[in-house]
Amino acid sequence: MTPIRRHKELDRIWKTPRGWGRLSAVNHTVVGRRFMVTSLVFFAIGGLLAMLIRTQLATRDSAFMEPGTYAQVFTMHGTIMMFLFAIPFFEGLAMYLLPKMLGARDLAFPRMSAYGYWCYLFGGSILIVALLMGAAPDGGWFMYTPLSSSTYTPGISADVWLLGISFVEISAMSAAVEFLVSILLLRAGGMSLDRMPIFAWYMLVVAGMMLVGFPPLILGSVLLETERALGLPFFDPTRGGDPLLWQHLFWLFGHPEVYIIFLPAAGVLSTIIPVFSSHRLVGFRAVVAAIVTMGFLSFGLWVHHMYTTGIPHLSLSFFSIASALVAVPTAVQIFAWFATMAAGRPRFSIPMLHVGGFMFVFVFGGLSGVMLAMVPFNSQVHDTQFVVAHLHYVLVGGFIFPMMAAAYYWLPHMCGRQPVQHLSHAAFWTVFGGFNLTFLGMHLTGLLGMTRRLYSYDDPAWEVLNFISSMGGFVTTIGFALLALDLILLVMFGKRARRDPWGAGTLEWATPMPPPSYAFAAIPVLEDAPDGRRIAAGQGLLAVPRGQLETLGVDPLTGAPQQIVVLPASTFLPLWTAVATGGIYLSLLAKTYLLVPPLALVVVVLFLRWTRSTPPAQVLDAGRGIRLPNQSASGAAPSLWAMRFVIAGDATAFASLLFGAGFLAISAPGWPPPGWPEDSVRTILPVAVGAAIALLRPHGIAAVIAQGLILAGSAAALWRIEGATDHAAPASLAAVAAYAALHAAIGLVIAAWAVKRPRAEQDISAQWQRYAAIVGAMSMAFPIVLRLLSSAAA
Amino acid sequence: MIQIVRIILGFVLWSGFFLLIYGAQATGCAIGIDPARLRLVLIAALGLGVVAGVWPIVLARRHASPLSNSALLASYAALGATVLVFSGVLWMKLC
Amino acid sequence: MGLLGFPFLAGCDGQLSVLDPAGPAAQGIATLWWWMFWGAAVILAAMVTLFLWLWLRPDAGRSVPARWWLVGGGLAFPLPVVIALTAAALWWGDAAARRSAPLRIEAEARMWEWRFRYPGTAMADSIGQLHLPAGRDVEIVVTSRDVIHSFWIPRLGGKIDAIPGHVNRIVLRADEPGVYGGVCSEYCGLGHAGMTFSATAHADWPQETP
Structure with missing residues (x-):
């Protein structure tokens, strides 16, 4: 088969249709690009809001904006930059890059990428529409209760935030599962974990962090939304709730979030610094250990946003020490880069210029971060402009500069053209200069006592500094405009780039530029020292098109070929499913709750239709004399792994719920509650029996009966709870029972669906059946635990 | 797969002890346990955490694999983090 | 010592300034700040200089073995610094947490x-x-x-x-x-x-x- 014919046949199988058919795209290259472009639009909107803030603060007693408008502007600036720009941008970048770096033709669940994209687009649009209508959230991007509760924020603005962000987070959760499975399973032949590109290591850790980092936020948002909509008082101190619970849940997500944003950027740096130093990354294994260390430590820092809330100083010490210790794995990475530069011959290039920008700005932000980790100093500058300056140094240094480096580095790959360089230097220096002008002096503004989120001030000393910051802000914006112009010129008029223009050697540069729909004509095998020409000539695995979308599945550790993963082709299903999901969110927002059950049914039916494309079990020729089972026959299907990760993420949400209720019992005012619901055999018995059956026989019709029993028991328990709007104790019990009921209901649907499916799919169902059984059993035991805790604390 | 687990094992233990020690301290303070006894409990938990933290190091040393080097470094880091992060229970005011 | 950094500060009335302490708590924190400020300034200057040196002088640092960079820069340099700083801050904070007043x-x-x-x-x-x-x-x-x-x-x-x-x-x-x-x-x-x-x-x- 000639390369041209192979290209045509593969492209016919993999390509995304034209015209309206573009909306059916599921390919990682297309969807990844869409994530990036969309997030840049949101970045522009967020930047515009930043300019409004700087205009307001440029002078004393400014009359530019009313305090109410200003509150919406600063809230939306933070919300957009965090949730609608930073996370989706690196998701898009990773989506685009990961399969190509790993030698795969796509991610494991292309339709989930597409579904995640539509959820992100719709959720983000809800927020922007609210902003245009003047009904945007206005309580600050971390939405502290009780300010964000219905007493102090009536209307829909807070609901827009809670529902819109939860909607967007579907994309983060699906990306987390997808990255974990894809990195572990879908790689080139023989790519063992220790030979995997460092960027994939970073994303492996990041995806794991997202999997357990986002559930607390989603859970917190759901609890706060139920408080606002249904009156369950989880955060209301007058009814046994506690505003601090929100802070714990929010920052339990919010701090890892910072590292979730930083680590992909560090992965970019670990990828490009070696390339421009012409030397492999020094200390690869130490860097891997450093990433793991950072990933875990970042979960032990969340209370450093809460030093001034009156938590005992000893508790603060755990978080303070952990916060300071994060400097160590950061230093390991930076010095690994230095060692790489020292061992190689660093050369000048535009991406390296941005690496230099990172080095100054991020190290600066890291050092002020160590300062802020110190409890006494934090108690002075917390919630001042010092913190605003610090977080911009960390996020712009730790994310924007590396991403600008990434743009110059990978744009030639995406569009097949080389940088023009006329504007690149000017754009960099304008952004760099403007940024420091904006935020350097802002540290001092904070030390002089200016708190954050002030719409007006009258101190002349602050005015000088604020005016400088505002001018710097406008310079930065000009810089970003220059950067955008430079990149657009590159895409439109850059001269054709040759393959692998930087001499990189990672696999993404072995694809043609721009990459074809199928990425690799043959799945590379590492022993062959694959390069672009050999792969195009079909040297590797799965080089003979078979009319279906195939990529290689490997052993997670060794990279030995294990299975052929058959992927779904372009389909409108993700779009329709996302539209129906969006319908649920809009009906919740409009408080037309009757529409929710039918729409949920539509979502379930649509999701079940996704499974129709699962191939029958087969053993196929993979080329080079190797025969491999497809995923239905391998016993290690990507969806089996995905189910395990979904359960891990879900278990984090459940654990957060139990933690939250326990926290209320020992910390909230107004406990113990006036009364507890009586235990009843009628609710406990069915759940216990159902859980036992599901644990012993999670397959077939037994699982259906088991989940039916658990559902009946937990629904009855939920029904018996009285006064859920009067006190947080019954509200918590209701939430736990509802959680169990929901999981049993999902188990019921999956079990019923799996009854007539092949064994491999029943095994996937069985994972959920066991998990839902454990959730059910724990939810029955929980009221007793809560009662004990509450009486001990009384 | 077990090699991947060995990389994170030390820090999984660290996370467990983080929740245990923070939870015990917060609950102990809320319930009003006698401070001397609470300190004893916390120090015991810290000691247990240090002893448990040696286990991943031993595992990483015993089983050579391409990832054992990273696993060893991460396990040392986790043990170090355990010792440092909770050192306050030895000397600081409890509640 | 600290005012060297911001000479124009000396003139302002400092109604809300952290840098113009009027009590022992604020005084202690201001002292901590100036220590951290100068320490951070030195570290930042050193890091940026090191980066520029390695980047612009391609033969720079070649004789330094990889292990020294990682162990020295990644461990031996930051660990004592953050331990000493955190211990000092916690010691100060613990003393503050033990204080109470009859009024x-x-x-x-x-x-x-x-x-x-x-x-x-x-x-x-x-x-x-x-x-x-x-x-x-x-x-x-x-x-x-x-x-x-x-x-x-x-x-x-x-x-x-x-x-x-x-x-x-x-x-x-x-x-x-x-x-x-x-x-x-x-x-x-x-x-x-x-x-x-x-x-x-x-x-x-x-x-x-x-």
Whole structure:
């Protein structure tokens, strides 16, 4: 088969249709690009809001904006930059890059990428529409209760935030599962974990962090939304709730979030610094250990946003020490880069210029971060402009500069053209200069006592500094405009780039530029020292098109070929499913709750239709004399792994719920509650029996009966709870029972669906059946635990 | 797969002890346990955490694999983090 | 020493300046800040210089073995620095946490004003004006009636949140009689910017009735 014919046949199988058919795209290259472009639009909107803030603060007693408008502007600036720009941008970048770096033709669940994209687009649009209508959230991007509760924020603005962000987070959760499975399973032949590109290591850790980092936020948002909509008082101190619970849940997500944003950027740096130093990354294994260390430590820092809330100083010490210790794995990475530069011959290039920008700005932000980790100093500058300056140094240094480096580095790959360089230097220096002008002096503004989120001030000393910051802000914006112009010129008029223009050697540069729909004509095998020409000539695995979308599945550790993963082709299903999901969110927002059950049914039916494309079990020729089972026959299907990760993420949400209720019992005012619901055999018995059956026989019709029993028991328990709007104790019990009921209901649907499916799919169902059984059993035991805790604390 | 687990094992233990020690301290303070006894409990938990933290190091040393080097470094880091992060229970005011 | 960095600071009145401490708590933190500031300045300069040296002089640092970079730069340099700094800050904070004072003043926050009560003294309740004796430790008991606020007198010491359902405390002292600015530092709604108060430290203070 000639390369041209192979290209045509593969492209016919993999390509995304034209015209309206573009909306059916599921390919990682297309969807990844869409994530990036969309997030840049949101970045522009967020930047515009930043300019409004700087205009307001440029002078004393400014009359530019009313305090109410200003509150919406600063809230939306933070919300957009965090949730609608930073996370989706690196998701898009990773989506685009990961399969190509790993030698795969796509991610494991292309339709989930597409579904995640539509959820992100719709959720983000809800927020922007609210902003245009003047009904945007206005309580600050971390939405502290009780300010964000219905007493102090009536209307829909807070609901827009809670529902819109939860909607967007579907994309983060699906990306987390997808990255974990894809990195572990879908790689080139023989790519063992220790030979995997460092960027994939970073994303492996990041995806794991997202999997357990986002559930607390989603859970917190759901609890706060139920408080606002249904009156369950989880955060209301007058009814046994506690505003601090929100802070714990929010920052339990919010701090890892910072590292979730930083680590992909560090992965970019670990990828490009070696390339421009012409030397492999020094200390690869130490860097891997450093990433793991950072990933875990970042979960032990969340209370450093809460030093001034009156938590005992000893508790603060755990978080303070952990916060300071994060400097160590950061230093390991930076010095690994230095060692790489020292061992190689660093050369000048535009991406390296941005690496230099990172080095100054991020190290600066890291050092002020160590300062802020110190409890006494934090108690002075917390919630001042010092913190605003610090977080911009960390996020712009730790994310924007590396991403600008990434743009110059990978744009030639995406569009097949080389940088023009006329504007690149000017754009960099304008952004760099403007940024420091904006935020350097802002540290001092904070030390002089200016708190954050002030719409007006009258101190002349602050005015000088604020005016400088505002001018710097406008310079930065000009810089970003220059950067955008430079990149657009590159895409439109850059001269054709040759393959692998930087001499990189990672696999993404072995694809043609721009990459074809199928990425690799043959799945590379590492022993062959694959390069672009050999792969195009079909040297590797799965080089003979078979009319279906195939990529290689490997052993997670060794990279030995294990299975052929058959992927779904372009389909409108993700779009329709996302539209129906969006319908649920809009009906919740409009408080037309009757529409929710039918729409949920539509979502379930649509999701079940996704499974129709699962191939029958087969053993196929993979080329080079190797025969491999497809995923239905391998016993290690990507969806089996995905189910395990979904359960891990879900278990984090459940654990957060139990933690939250326990926290209320020992910390909230107004406990113990006036009364507890009586235990009843009628609710406990069915759940216990159902859980036992599901644990012993999670397959077939037994699982259906088991989940039916658990559902009946937990629904009855939920029904018996009285006064859920009067006190947080019954509200918590209701939430736990509802959680169990929901999981049993999902188990019921999956079990019923799996009854007539092949064994491999029943095994996937069985994972959920066991998990839902454990959730059910724990939810029955929980009221007793809560009662004990509450009486001990009384 | 077990090699991947060995990389994170030390820090999984660290996370467990983080929740245990923070939870015990917060609950102990809320319930009003006698401070001397609470300190004893916390120090015991810290000691247990240090002893448990040696286990991943031993595992990483015993089983050579391409990832054992990273696993060893991460396990040392986790043990170090355990010792440092909770050192306050030895000397600081409890509640 | 510190004012070398910001010469133009010396002139401003510093109503809310952290860098113009007027009590032991704020003084300790300001000292900590200047130590950290100069330390950070040196580290930043060293890191950037190192990067530029390695980048612009391609043969630079080639003789240094990889292990030295990682162990020296990644471990031996940051670990002692952060341990020493954190230990000092925690030691200082622990001492502060153990302090209490017989004189207690209640500060109650609400949208958008501060109310102060002086139980056991002859002082009348006040709104927007805190009175305290100069040269004496005072324990401020901070509560909130509605949303979260935060009590902060920058020149006297750190802030403490006023959280509905919780009672928080902070011990402050004004060394000299005078008027010190105070603000709410947690965003609390439309009137947040105007939720300021003043703290007046008096040389003479009425006798308390225990």
